Amino acid sequence: MNPFRHPRPWARVASLVALGFALWLLLVPRIALYYVDDGGAPYDVDVKYAWGRGTSDQVMALPADLFGDEDPAAGSGGKDGFLTSVRLNCGLVFTSGENEADSPGGDEACSQVETPRLIGGIGLGVLAVAGLPLAGRLPQGKGREAWERT
Known part of the structure; x- marks a missing residue:
């Protein structure tokens, strides 16, 4: 079926x-995965959807050099050589x-x-x-004659 006809x-x-x-954008729960810098601000925020992944919140303190020099999060260092990683259920x-x-x-x-x-x-x-409702105003017929009748 031709969409123009x-x-x-x-x-x-x-x-x-x-x-x-x-509705999917508004009603599916989200999980935020991020790191926390020395000032407590999040960076490198990633989002996952909570479909069967579980929604438990986790805060992990990892050694800052665990990921090596390739990971951008390792440059922060964190407090006392630790890096704080958070998995947080943000809800809807x-x-x-x-x-x-x-x-x-x-x-x-x-x-x-979420914003x-x-x-x-x-x-x-x-x-x-x-x-x-605007789709109801479109012509239902075929070709140019239908457009001229409206």
């Missing part, structure tokens, strides 16, 4: 796919994890993880919801 169903499908992706975009405030740099790390997904999810959701 039948634009209405394709616009609805695109809106539903965008709505599904927006609208909620916080259980130990977010108690973990070193937890609030800031989860904010770095782009919150903005993107809400924006994409608004576009998807607006696209559903």
Whole structure:
């Protein structure tokens, strides 16, 4: 089926796919993996999705030279030659994890993880919801005659 001859169903499908992706961005829990520098600020923040990975929070103190010179985290050194690594359940975009405030740099790390997904999810959701009624205004017929009748 040619999308230019039948634009209405394709616009609805695109809106539903965008709505599904927006809901995924907003409703899937996230885990932040990061290191903490000497000042308590997180750096090298990575995000994982909590699908069957378990959501336990972990704070590990590792020797700073464990990863060698190739790892950028090893340059920080940490306190007393230790490097602090954190795995933190940030929860959903609208909620916080259980130990977010108690973990070193937890609030800031989860904010770095969740803010782009919150903005993107809400924006994409608004576009998807607006696209559903607008798809009804598109012509359903074939070719140029359908466009001229509307």
